[in-house]
Amino acid sequence: MKSIQSPRQPRLPTIACAFVAVLIFFPLAGPAMAGINRETVTINGFEADAETVLAKFSTDPDALSVNSSNPKIARIAARIRQVKFFRTIRRLAVIHLARESGGNRAERLAARIKELKDTGLFAYVEPDYIVRANVTPSDAAFTDGRLWGLQNTGQKGGTSGADIEAVEAWNQTTGSANVIVGIIDSGIRYTHQDLEANTWENPDEIPNNGIDDDDNGYIDDMHGINAITGSGDPMDDNDHGSHCAGTIGATANGSGPHVGVAWDVSLMGLKFLSSKGSGRNSNAIECIDYAISKGVDILNNSWGGGGYSQALFDAISRAKDAGILFVVAASNEGTNNDSKVRYPSGFAVANIVSVAAIDRKDQLASFSNYGATSVHLAAPGVSIYSCTAESDSSYDTYDGTSMAAPHVSGVAALVKAKYPALTMAELKNRIINNTRPLSSLSGRTISGGTVSAKRALANSGGSTPPPISSGNTFAASGLPKSIPDRSTITSTITVSGQPGSLRLNTVNLQLDVSHTYVGDLLITLQPPSGRSITLWNRAGKSQNSIVIDQAISSKRKVRPNGQWKITIKDKASNDIGTLNSWSLTFPN
């Protein structure tokens, strides 16, 4: 029998109980505040310290007799590093758990709490939740309420809480300069007092030496490029790009009156829109390719209006392959994108996040496009204050889905800063699956909600949201489907409403197959007319998946309406797989 020492008897144990390794009498006055470098986990939806728990003993510890031969106590005792009692709160202790590696830390913490409870020694055991003082910026436009999208307290007739829940998010993170957000737009005024400190700097280029140091075709591309002129100077001559940049990441606390969603971020200027606000697909493609080459995490796209472009589709797909989230404004006609597809927001590419606009009362803006299957979520887009390009201290208030998309890009930057290891798909899932639900968006967006920085940071992504389903995308049903060893399976899609004939290379094919040895597989596609096309002919050897997302590589003309059939033949023994999904997207 061994005794547990009481804090009122400050002596070191001679034969310390197996449970309490060391007792230190620590003048804790209340719950532990977050330390700067404490590792945290999310448990029950809240952030908690990963290695400490709060526990209240059922009786005074000095009165306890603990039998260390009790296996429940012995098991948990080995996992305790230290116990610190509160001086002012009787029987309450902070239990420091031994550091363990591997596995899921949240699950491990929950298991330790259960093990402690199971000893029967405690009145309660609970996570050591992190509490912080609210972090708010001192910038005038925030404190005087102009930035309602960040914090809406009901100013100017708005609805209190109708915002992106930024203040709660800033308690978690205010961003990181390691996250690069490219703004494909009219450029950015990188000398602006509220943008300069957060403007991306090309680490491979020496400024103003007239030399293309990184040998990428652009001289002195310190902050991005101008695809119209082919130069390395993305200076804004329109205002629009700087306005978007300011919403995403204007600097906080003193550099000017503005503050962005992300206080710390690297903003890359990718100019392809002229001073008049118009541009070419080819120049947008050039910007996308530059962003890919420089490791951008998120691309903001507050533009649109063109028709279907295979070249632009391919460029966005390359960005997807590079792990770049592609945030796009849903357009400003006040119409349903499910009925008439808008580009680029309507491209069926997995990295696209299509954004509608709401006002300060949580209502869908009258001008905003929407779509139950084509627009993912909404964000503030009416009376949005931000930087402009007229001077280094100019600002203005704009409306548009152009202003909503940067709020989402900013939230994505915060999430990526907090969780740098997230994949693009995980980042997208977190944002879309953790919106603030609104009745005004129910049936009008895929998520039925508006972006929430707080929720995107607090919760995991959950399941993959449905892809954009434009009027011209047809997906196979009845999947997934097993591919047994040495057998043949088929899957069909029936297409309708297309023109009489078209070239196969205008049709985009998405195919996802998993298999333990893809070198066994022969995959063909049979259009409604003409001969079949071989998509995969026993390539890839022991590779475990086939993912195709590109135009069909054939210029042959076919009749698109009718049945399209995928046939998968497993031509060798010992391996099996699954046809997960496939779809066809036709040009508008």
Added chain:
Amino acid sequence: MNTFIQRIRRLLAVPVIVSALGLTHAAPDTGTESGDAARMIVAYVANTSPQEIAAIEKKFDLRLVKILTNSQLRVYQPSPGQSVAETIRLLEKEPTVRYAEVDGQVSIQPIK
């Protein structure tokens, strides 16, 4: 020194490439500022040789605006007097052309 040599090499490379491609006409990229000249994006089939591309450009008297190296795309203006639509129609009959399309215009979207 290396940088200087690289720079000279690059300066020389552009006219050499243009010459090798037989491009006698080169059109500036005007964005959409001046004239809004119609133009097209052309994707060639993989492994199309520079000589084959040059032959297409000569055959249709295409005016090169820019080469999107990473995308393996070329942006052209049509021969004077030719429409973009007609040029695209003819280009798509060429076996080395994967696709050709209008270089579409987009914009920031004003609130109506």
